[in-house]
Amino acid sequence: MLILECPFCGIMADETELAPGGEAHVRRVGPEGSDEAFEAYLFMRRNPCGVHFELWRHAHGCGRWFIAARNTLTLEVYGTYPAQTDRPPAAIVRAIRRRVPGWEWQP
């Protein structure tokens, strides 16, 4: 039962207030994509043991989508930010690196 901060409302939201949306920063593959690229887009997810980016919607709140950067093993939350971006903000990357030295963002 996670607690995540909604970056729009600024409140700490209990998981029961939120709806999960799976892995974040997945790039859509459209009609021109190859079979391999489309398969990867549709089905392949990272499911890491460690740093992970997840989409969440403040379903019983403001209804907005945001992204949580968190550690699936330690349950540490590095931060949340609006989903209207294709990469984690620099502050989030710094927060992760402070805790996981040498960590690199991989699109």
Place this chain on the structure above:
Amino acid sequence: MSLRLSSGGRLIERDRPLDFTFNGRRLRGLAGDSLASALLANGQMLVGRSFKYHRPRGVVASGVEEPNALVGLGRGGRFEPNRRATTVELFDGLEAVSQNHWPGLGFDLGALNDLAARFLPAGFYYKTFMAPRGAWEKLFEPLIRRAAGLGRAPEEPDPDGYEHFHVHVDVLVIGGGISGLQAALTAGRTGARVMLVEQGPHWGGRAPVEGVRLDGRPAAEWVDAALGELERMGNVHLRRRAMAVGVYDHGYALLHERVAAHTPGDGRPRHRLWKVRARRIITATGALERPLAFVGNDVPGVMLASAVRDYVVNWAVAPGRRTVVVTNNDDAYRSALVLREAGLEVPAIVDARPQADGPLVQRAREMGIRVVSGSAIAGVKGRRRVRGVRLCAHEGEGAVLEEIACDAVAMSGGWSPVVHLWSHCGGKLLWEEGQAHFRPDPQRPPTGADGAPLVFAAGNANGRMETAAALADGQVAAEAALKALGTGRERGGARAPLPAVAPEEVAPMLPVWLMPRKAGAKARMKMWLDFQNDVKVSDVELAAREGYESVEHTKRYTTLGMATDQGKLSNINGLAVLSEALGQPVPQTGTTTFRPPWAPVSFGAIAGEARGDLFQPVRETPIHRWHETHGAHWEPVGQWRRPYAYPRDGESLHDAVIREVRNARQAVGLLDASTLGKILVRGPDAGRFLDMIYTNMMSTLKPGRCRYGLICNENGFLIDDGVVVRLDKETFLCHTTTGGAERIHEHMERWLQTEWWDWRVFTADLTEQYAQIAVVGPKARALLERLGGMDVSRESLPFMEWRAGELAGFAVRVFRISFSGELSYEIAVPAGQGLALWERLVEEGAAFGIMPYGTEALHVMRAEKGFIMIGDETDGTVIPQDLGLGWAISKKKADYLGKRAHQRPHMTDPNRWKLVGLETLDGSVLPDGAYAAAEGVNENGQRKVQGRVTSSYFSPTLGRGIALGLVEHGPERMGEVLAFPATGGRIIRARIVSPVFYDKDGEKQNV
């Protein structure tokens, strides 16, 4: 035989007798008794039968770890199965029954299994009941089901109340023993919000039983003083009878409080579930004593040594008059001393250690108790209760040296910290060689959202087994928790001095997993590891021999540590036996994963108030009350209630549906369509956005027009359909299915917010803002004209267009769309005017023979027209192309959601099942979901199929059964007859026809 002693008993009130029954027998106990202590006080040693072999079983423990004494409690709706007699507080009129025997507890036919025990080893059900195939279903399974299983479920509704509480605290302290109390004091004194919970009815844990003295006074006095101080703190919340069930992510903890289980019918809720959000958690959950594995260690009368002294000290109950103590450690000597001080006989202390000479041993000797070191129990005499023990050398194979007559055995294999709650959320364990147990590894604790430690173990639960260390550890844990909170409070006050505790000198224990150490194979078949699940040393060794090296696999194969018990007593012993069999150290074997719940929780507590009318909210349309007063038969559609039909007096539902369909087809019908989803999509990029959401082109739709559209997900599967209306240049109103409104709104928002966030579009779900009424039938136009107002003629308002205007004084939007195939107007008004408009239509429609119709008539009429229904014709694997809806997929658009997926080989496979109509040859109605048989069988020996029924109704219009279905190459097979096997060996034959059964050219809706 067990008995009540004439004096002592720190928890009982001798002047307050309580009457209760066990298996119908009237017995008497005392206020303060547990059910187990009251049964033992009445000489009731036999309390149940074991799970598999139905062996007679007695009380083993005194707390939540009790594996045997499971009883059914209460009667009728208040019946509760599988309650541990050791945790049930006695009350006047309590009714308990034993479980798992037939016909009776004393004489149990299932006990024949015991004679056949050598044919029922671990995993026997995986090996024995394999062939023939049919025998499993008809013979073995019913037999096993009757023989196995513990309690029975109650059969009547529970009359009691249950509730949920939510609370936020800084520190949750779990366990009300001295470590927990000290932790709560330490945290409470800083002003932090603290909650201290204890699963049992008493505070203080084991210290008062053990005769511990703090600052020279009995522990109970210190406990009372500590409670007094805590109660005076406004920031500390104390709860007894509140068991911590589990610890979850980010400091979420569940507590199960038995509020009024011991005072039934007093008006309070029976149980309460607490949902706690704690910033830090301290687990001061104590330790559990381990049994020893010797032959006959499951005979009633063999108990844990600590339980024996609990019964004597707390309830003045002795398990017998002559108790032999068997141990591998010093602690069990305390039981011998307690028994002796109570005036009972202890003929011998059997100590597996080659030498026994610690201070406790000395005291026992001084009291004249015989200590036999280096020895073991070769076997217990007696079947339904202990009659004696046979002694042998521990380092031998079990050659009997002597026999000692006794009627009880107190055993101790050492203590294991209760690490369950620590482990639930990822805390790791260390193997402590000296105590032969796992304890929390402080270097690898569960962590919280800030990455800092979340859970801190304290006292016995942290492997601090001596009083002084356990007490100090409560303080240490609290200080660490406060420090992790980062409030700076931990430096606030000076440390209050801890009470002085006399030092205890304890000699090392000797790990003993098998007694005697070289016991033979036959003996190992009579040494129980898991009493509740009837798992013996031989079973675990068999699992190891058969290759079950993982402890998780061994658990499932042997059932060691399964069911309601979860291995509270058996875990470490079983691991150690497995490790020895595998020839590896215990830490290498590891433990099974500890998962919530720590102990069983009632369904009532989980449900809380969510039952009956409060189970879930019911959504009502603005016209709901009218439907109710006009005899609607309701159909739940998601959380909505919609009228299924409006049967008249004496009319069957079926007849009502037929009447409603005929009336709509011949005169005029009225449908409450308010539940349809209505999503407003607005903005300069609205058209572009809907072109992505829908498979067809929406940007070209002209204001004033309507278009039927399909929505697919990125997998290409059809997820919703409905009519899109263009209100103006930048505004669309998207109708969705009743069940799809929220889902499709979320779908749109997700794409807008996470993919096309720079597009200038807003969406709003207006479903509940409007009432929508469909006026359907050849006389619909005449009715609207009678209402007066806007022009609804064919010329002014053609099919698939809409107009805003006024009808009978109501400001309305009128959509000329049809889901029935008839001339149809859907009229939308603000929700508050829905009922008034409906009543006006009914009133003015009387002259035209108007009748309301329900969802079933709607379904029949749409099926007669071959219109698909999301959830009937679609099931998450169907694409528009399967349903003959290829015309609604734009070929011009470069992209839409699902376009790439529609190009995948499986989606373009010509063998996909496609939509057709089905007409039974005999006019009967096909069963919904029936499969059309094909020739031959598949690789599993099952009949091959070539299609299935997706919708099936009796058509009043055609006077016969009609159906829609998906059939392999269906559209190319018109006229062919398929066979649908039905129940009872019947075969129904149906002809493949066009899915449009009625008005194929659509003339009626277009008039």
